[in-house]
Amino acid sequence: MRAIWNKEETNVVITALPHQVSGAKVLEQIAGQMRSKKLPMIEDLRDESNHENPTRLVIIPRSNRIDLDQVMSHLFATTDLEKSYRINMNMIGLDNRPSVKGLLTILSEWLVYRCDTVRRRLNYRLDNVQRRLHILQGLLTAFLNIDKVIDIIRTEDDAKSVLINCFSLSESQTEAILELKLRQLAKLEEKKLRGEEAEYQQELAQLQMLLESKAAFNQLLKKEIQADTAACHHQQNHCRRSPLIQRDDAKAMNEHDIQPSEPVTVVLSKMGWVRSAKGHDVDPSGFNYKAGDCFRTAAQGKSNQPAVFIDSTGRSYSLDPLTLPSARGQGEPLTGRFISSTEAVIEYVLMADNDQQLLLSSDAGYGFICHFSDLITKNRAGKALMALPSNAKILPPLKLHGADDMLLSITTGRILMFPAADLPRLTKGKGNKIISISTQERMAGSDNLRWLLRLSAQASVTFYSGKRKLTLKPEELKKFNAKRGSKGSLLPRGLTRIDRIEVLEPV
Structure with a gap:
């Protein structure tokens, strides 16, 4: 209530x-x-x-x-503005045995009982109408032959048997004729009998229609229930009435509903300690860390967005940023928040809108596209997100911007560019091949997917290798376009060891 x-x-x-x-x-x-x-x-x-x-x-x-x-x-x-009350709905049902029943069962059984009651009432009335019509037919027969009937009654010793044989009457019809009074033999009485017969014939047709038509019977049942409801109606000032209204469940507000959404930065250290700083204009690398610890990565988002952590085994975990310790301290270890394997290391932290598309990939050359909401889980043990081949590592997730996104994949000595849309949309799994890498070379450590970048079709890319710098413009990058999963092309001369890559998007 x-x-x-x-x-x-x-x-x-x-x-x-x-x-x-x-x-x-x-x-x-x-x-x-x-x-x-x-x-x-x-x-x-x-x-x-x-x-x-x-x-x-x-x-x-x-x-x-x-x-x-x-x-x-x-x-x-x-608060007590909403209260629940316990009731014991123990009743005798159609099986004549007491048992605890739910409201739906009670109403269903009552409707069955009500239908049976109304049907028996209609059948009882139908029998009475048919009996009366039978008597009226006998009386009308007597009025049509009134002189002969009177003569039989006056002259015969067993007038009842003679009337039955003479006019093919039943015993009930004959008894009704013999009980007629002299004043009922007038012509006016015959008109009354014919009028009464017409009324009963009409009622008979109505009763038969109700009993034979399910729709008409249900309509009668509905009207009678509505009439009873109106007859038993009480005004609110005479008795308290609690209306039955379908509403949504009451829901307590959480901290996100109470506090306004604010920009936050979630910071993760090398040793897996986490903290949350207000705003985006912070320098996480300058924070105070424990001895032997340092900055690993950070994610910027809003306080009403969950922070998702991805470990080295491909599992994802999520936390509410409002529950994280302040950046004024050194944070707290994620091992107290998650249940993960001893070999797993938290590698990345992400914050985004639920419908943000992400590209997940491994250095074995496989990847797929998912939404940020696919990474969220309330399970402390996390969620199996990406299946990694033996000795493979998960690469940093990439945020995709649109349908025209291109992916630039670079291995130890090869380069390949293709549309991001060529990769499948999955919620978890291994994904499809991004670039062909030999299993033997990958296991030996001589070849793997080292760089995976998102860029638009109009972007330029600058490669840094030692003191050398090489910039490839959009028209120069097009020569590296090939089918997803192929081996790609050789890297330009002098880029065997890439230290850094910059993507310059057009303004």
Whole structure:
């Protein structure tokens, strides 16, 4: 049962409470949440109950921009404004045995019982109508032969048997004729009998139609239930009535609903310690780290976005950034948050919108495209995300921008470019081949996928190898276009050892 409330200007006014709920206790529960800063959107509470308004609790929001429906849904979930009551629905059903039944079962059995009752009532009435019509037919036969009937009654000793034989009447019809009074022999009585016969014939047809037509029978059942409902209706000032209304479940607000969304930076260290800093204009490499530890990676996002961590075995884990320690300290180890294998090392941290497309790949030359939401899991043991071949390592995930994204893959000595759309969309797995790499060379460590870059068709790429720098413009990169999964082309002369790559996108 839920309290009844309405909006008066910008305030919430509660006018009815569930059974046995105290208004003072409700106000105390709300005030407790306000003191613990769980309801920053509420400014004040007032109890305006009096003899004219037995229940009138007023909740005053801080501004008219507050979503009062969301606030009340939270209060229904966290206070006595919504109460559940236990009832024992033990009853004798159609099987004549007592048992505990659900509401649906009770209503279903009652409808079966009601249908049986109405059908038996209609059949009983049908029998009475048919009997009366039978008597009327005998009486009308007597009126058509009134002189002969009177003569038989006056002259015969066994008038009943003679009438039965003479006019083919039944015993009930003959007894009705013999019980006629002299005043009922008038012509006017014959007209009344014919009128009564017509009425009964009409009722007979109606009863037979109701019993033979399922639709007509159900319509009668519905009308009778509605008539009973109207007859038993009471005004609200005579008795309390709780309307049955289908509503969404009450839902308590979490920290994201209470606090506004803010930019945050989640920082991960080499030893797997994590912390969260407010804003994006921070330098994680300059933070204070434990002895022997240093900066590994960081992700920028919003406080209402989960932070996803990916380990060296291809499993993903997720945490709420609001639960992470502040960047003022040295953070806390992720081993206390996750259940992972001893060999696994947290390699990457990501933050993005749920529909952000990501490219996951391994240095064995395989990859696939998924959404950021596919990485999220509430399981402390994480989620199996990418199946890695033996001795393979997962590469940094790439955020994709659109349908025209190109992928530039570089191995120890080869280069290949192809559209990102050529890779499959999966939620987990090994993926498809990005560039062909021999298993023997990969296992020996002489060849693997070392660089995987996303770029647009108009981007330029600059390679740095020692003191040498080589820039390839879009038209020069096109000669490296080939089918996904092929071996690609040899790297330009002098780029056997690439130290750094820069992608210059057009403005």
